[in-house]
Amino acid sequence: MIRNFVIIAHIDHGKSTLADRMLEVTETVSARNMKEQYLDSMELERERGITIKMAPVRMKWKDNSLNLIDTPGHSDFSYEVSRALKAVEGGILLVDAMQGIQAQTLANFELAKRNGLKIIGALNKVDLDPPNLEEMTIELAELLEVDPSEIHHLSGKTGEGVGRLLDDVIEKIPGPKEEEKDEALIFSSFYDEHKGIVAFVRVFGGNFQRDKKTKLIAFDESFKVKEVGYFAPELKTTNKLSAGEIGYIATGMKDPEAIKIGDTIGERALEGFKVPMPVVFVSLYPGSGSEYDDLKIALEKLQLNDSSLEFKPESSQVLGRGFKCGFLGRLHFEITMQRLEREFDLTLVSSFPSVSYKVIERGKGEVIVENAREFPDDFEKAFEPIVQLKILMPEQYLGSVLSLSELFYLKDIQTHNAGRSILIEAKLPLSQLILDFDDKLKSVSQGFASFSYEFYGYEEADLRRLDILVAGDIVPGLSRVVYKAEMESEGRKMVDRLKDLLPKQQFVQAIQAKVGGSIVARENVKAMRKDVTGYLYGGDVTRKNKLLDKQKRGKKKLEKMGRVDVPVEVFRELLKR
Missing domain, CATH: 3.30.70.2570 (Elongation factor 4, C-terminal domain)
Known part of the structure; x- marks a missing residue:
């Protein structure tokens, strides 16, 4: 039987460590070759302790084939979660038993519910003897609307309870449905010098094998399959990929623009996939003019793995030629900058981060302004993007967190009880969120408050x-x-x-x-x-x-x-x- 599932968790709740233990328990990776955060392939991920790039893996457990996608836990990378959720039938909602349910956990759980996934609850780090384990078990059970006995207690560090959790994945998560026509959803990709663009796919119907002629639906480009395989977790070739399986298709294509994350390989397009729109815009310039072409190539290569990264050429009298880039948030921007500097050895200068404004100009109607320099002096009205915030914190920090309204334009503030915590809902201009809201929130709550956000809409502002x-x-x-x-x-x-x-x-x-x-x-x-x-x-x-x-x-x-x-x-x- 095939089971496709994800791990959904907040930052630092141990999803990568749990994935490590699953690799060991299923003997997918030998103890000799094991290293921490095995599926987090980038050096930056190991340093920051967060998962940025999805790393799928196929495991064998009691004659069953388990396909795991480990997902990121930061709000900026919710597009990675949305891609993963389209490729699976179920998920493990993992909560740190020492910290409890966090804001991003709730946000991703709601997203999983909307996608109709079967969710299994699990409390991690029980080896630390959490003092409120019973309370947290009841709280998580109420969230999932299940009996407390169905909540797993486990340790990603020691491996305690991991085998029982895998048994439950097989028992409770439904198997994949199969379609007749060739359909494979692209949820990630990378570039290989020999294989061309390699697409990470979930096959929904038909099968794909070497030399088979097929096409990219959105790009309307036909190609002959160069190679197919799965993740073990390294790439491993196989004769064919069939309906229900997760694996890769080497296209042999060289054009980075050809692959659209969310596109379908096959005979007809799969419905319902949304490509997220960038919300933060930053101009990047090379430290020297001679590095312009190197920066262009580097951005193209990063875009293969990061479909939400957008860029287009622009020039400045002071800084020369560069690119205006679109990102999903501040962390997304920072990670991209560090990857450009480390992986491609580039020296970069960036403009101030900006957001997308709507401006009604006199006699011209509405225009979208993404570059601050293009914001007009003479206009009738201006509108800024607003996000809906959800902040979760222990009760003792409520006053400190509410004091942030003196520094930021928080409005429509509402407070609710959420188990042992307090939930604040409020609206905030996106321009303030991307600057230092995260840092200030951590400071006033001593790191105990967490937040998630989603785009709310545009509101008029005096700008x-x-x-x-x-x-x-x-x-x-x-x-x-x-x-x-x-x-x-x-x-x-x-x-x-x-x-x-x-x-x-x-x-x-x-x-x-x-x-x-x-x-x-x-x-x-x-x-x-x-x-x-x-x-x-x-x-x-x-x-x-x-x-x-x-x-x-x-x-x-x-x-x-x-x-x-x-x-x-x-x-x-x-x-x-």
């Missing part, structure tokens, strides 16, 4: 574009969209930092923060002082004054014609938070 000028020229990468009430304070922060960072020139550099036609803050970087009279000893003071006047006239001339190039290093420092 302005803040430009930074150096020596009279706008610096494009430093433009931002800010609230009217904060434009002076934000402008002051920027000019003060620039004053400290900009290298001196032979003339005075004016640094200005500008909103529309008004200067809201200004500072000057003093000119370098060169002693032009140093070689004179005594003598007529008139001679010295003539030289100083000549120097002054020269500086004024330089100031009029001088154009300041903001060094890349200054950009990098300015964009640090």
